[in-house]
Amino acid sequence: MDMFRGETPEDIAASTDVPPWHRRGKDRVLEGRKKILELFAAEKAGRPYLHKLKVGPEGGELQTTNCTVSVPRGAVTMETEITCQVINPNDVTISLEVGEMLVSDIIELGPPGTTFHQPVTVQMHCNSKSSDGATEAAVWVTEDGIHWTKLKTTEESEGKFSVVMDHFSIFAVISQPKQDQFTVPIEGFKLTSSTQPAVQISFPEQAVNTETQVTVQVQEVPKRAVKDIKAKDQSFQNLVGTSPIVNVETVSTSEVQFRKPITVRVPHPQHYMDIQHEGPTKLRVMSCEEGTEDWVDVTDIISMSRVTEEFVEFEVTHFTRWIVIVLTDIYDDPEELDPIPLHLCRWLQHSAVQFILLQRENNTNECLIECTPASNAEERRAELMNELYTGPLPTDEVCIFEGQKVEARLLGNVSIAPSCTQQHITFHSRKRNRLQLQVEAHDGSDGNGTVVFFALPRVNVQKGTNKNVKIRNVRKKLEKLGHPTDDLLPEKLCELPIRVPSGTKKTSKEAHDSAAFVDVGKYFYFVKDNVTTDWEDLAFHLGLPNPDIRNIAGRNRDDKSRCMDMLQEWKKKKGDAATIEVLMEALSEAGLQSVVDELKKYPQKVAYYGLSSPAKGLEETSPRKDRCRVS
Known part of the structure; x- marks a missing residue:
């Protein structure tokens, strides 16, 4: 193995050299390395790896570390590709009640909406142990990432729970206090x-x-x-x-x-x-x-x-x-x-946590945030420091709910790169709660600022139970519902300092991505929030081919994400030809003149739409020692 001495696993996977004893199976070796490279790429980009399997009328089984999908004979009439990927918990909303917690990865089986002539079995793998038998687990399903339905679940063995479905969607395993059922x-x-x-x-x-x-x-x-x-x-x-x-x-x-x-x-x-x-x-x-x-x-x-x-x-x-x-x-x-039982319920739901903020030693533009149970914070920070990260000590303890969404805002002479489409982290005590960001300093000077963490308003969405109702039909009734707590204000939890030296060196890919957003890209946040369901019309008038539009639709789970992905793809393909003038013309042709008018009327305001900026009253907020409290 001298040919690979001193190289990283990623270097080896990228190599086209094959040892002499593997020459006969060269194609198989190179194909395996290709899949490994795809895993590295997915990890770097923060994307989930997509597992695929083609099944025919004879059926088949897709096995991953997270779940097993068994397609029986006769479920499909022609060769069909099925997929499985792990979804970032930050991308969905799970309204958890007292005693409930997420105990599995969130799995999306696809293509979304795929239906079968015979029911398929989905076996979810999770970490759900109840030493005293006081809790049990059930599989929940959603089609929109917000409204969940509890399914009839069979526990096949410890940590493995199965449901039978006639179509694909998004699945998770939730632990809850044990529910006894009786016939009276x-x-x-x-x-x-x-x-x-x-x-x-x-x-x-x-x-x-x-x-x-x-x-x-x-x-x-x-x-x-x-x-x-x-x-x-x-x-x-x-x-x-x-x-x-x-x-x-x-x-x-x-x-x-x-x-x-x-x-x-x-x-x-x-x-x-x-x-x-x-x-x-x-x-x-x-x-x-x-x-x-x-x-x-x-x-x-x-x-x-x-x-x-x-x-x-x-x-x-x-x-x-x-x-x-x-x-x-x-x-x-x-x-x-009345407040007594309410406060008891909130006490039962909250957890003491600490936030960890670290940056790469060789690239301080690369920022990692984790929200971890307070009992594990110091140990977790030490593990990350061994992975060549550096940064301040964790925050003081604060208390947040299971399933709580927390937003990270940057104040001072630093900001989150516009290419980062996500600025919140969702806490689940049984999962690793991570947010990766690209940060940058302003005006070429050293960036000194603060990352402030805000508990976002809780979303209470009433869950359903499976009563032989087609979930895809329920979705149609619910998709017109607005967010029930849009007007509630976030609550400040704690903060950490951050520094980005002006001389921080970016990798070639990061430099390219950053350059791509110098001009037209800074308007993408505003456009994606105001276009949403009309993104395909905009994509058509921007000149994206139909195969690209279908790929974008398939790899994102909501219209805002699809719109942002589409705009980035357009910028990547067109390069310097992707200008704000071309974008506004396409918006107008797509019947979105109101968006164009806003772009023209408030160019400076729109350019910083969605980026981290001081919220009202935050400029005067002085550093303080935050006490543990229920948000």
Whole structure:
């Protein structure tokens, strides 16, 4: 192997030299090296590697480290290429509730919308271990990256979960508190939670007039949650303890009417949390409807049928979420109880994290940001330093939610290169949360600035369950819905310093990319946000051939990404001929004159659209030590 001594794996993969003992299989060796180069290229570009397999009427199986797709005989009538790639979690929105977390890679199977004559089996691989059996995992599916549907899932072995589908889409495995399902007969029934036996739901005879499917889910509340929220908010000082959160639902496409009250039993808060308290106390029952965060005190409108030292029983006429809290019984003005369970839920969802910001030693324009659990931050930073990165110590601890999106903004004499189409990172405690950026200094001088991290408004999207509804039809109904929290403001979490020396050397590819955005490229952010669904018309008038347009559509999952990709492809192909004048003419021909008018009216404002600039009021923000808090 002297011929490869001193070379990197990438150098070896790029070589066309083949050892004498492999000459007969030269083509096979070179083809293997080509695939390795594709992996290196995908990693550098931040693109997922695309696994491919051609299957015919006889069927086939696509195996990757993330999933296995089994296509049975007769599923397709002609040779069909199927694909599999891992999606960056930053590219989708998963609305997670208390106790839920992403435990797999997010997989896109394609081509999107591919349908089959026979159901195919998708087996997802993940890291989902529950030592006490209190959690379980299920496969979720989405077509638009926002609205998810929980599928009927089979656990084939530890860490492998299968679903049966008739078309391809985007899949992920989500861990959640275990959900028990029971069939309630007309004769009556008592349901007991498998994870918390003190939780029982009792149906008297004739409470239902037909067999009814009911699910019970228990979310444990640790004693330290009560201690923490009392320490942070003086208004919660009267709180003594709580029961677990109990969620009961009927599995039905229509509302189930109960003919008699149902009895719910939960452990008494003081017994559950092993709390000794002297002095008078009072019990309150709080409820919260599915899909909301609005907790309401329902003690006075339900019947508290039995209270002992060990449990509390109350009667209800419909199902929802409940928690029982115990408070010191004081005779002041009635306290507001609604925030107590809300803060408990947020405590259960948040994680203490730290942000790591590092730059390549030999190229400080290349910036890496990671959001990692605080318990692992120092170790993770040391690992990256060994990979020839350098940078400041991690931030102080801050608290964010599972699935929280965090935006990175640059202030000072530095900015994010316009070629970077993404400036946010999504936190999942079981995944590596990474954002790679190209940064640059202004005006040829040394760049000194700050990377400020903002928690973006949470998006609450109600999830569906699979009731034999074609998901692609559901998508059509939902695609017209707007973002429900556009007007909410981001919240500052923390910040880190960054420096980009003016003499930083760029690689030839980076220099080419940067040069390509000196003129027309700085308008691409504005164009892609205002063109969106009309990007194909614009591509046509810019002269891109149909095969290129189809490729762009296939490798991106939303219209904004497709538009940006198309504009970059156009700039790459046309070079110096890709001018703002040509772009505006094509926009006009595509019926997008309003975009042209904005470009002409506010050229300076549009040129910096989407780039990192100080938000209102940020210029006066002084550095401070950020405390851990729930965003």
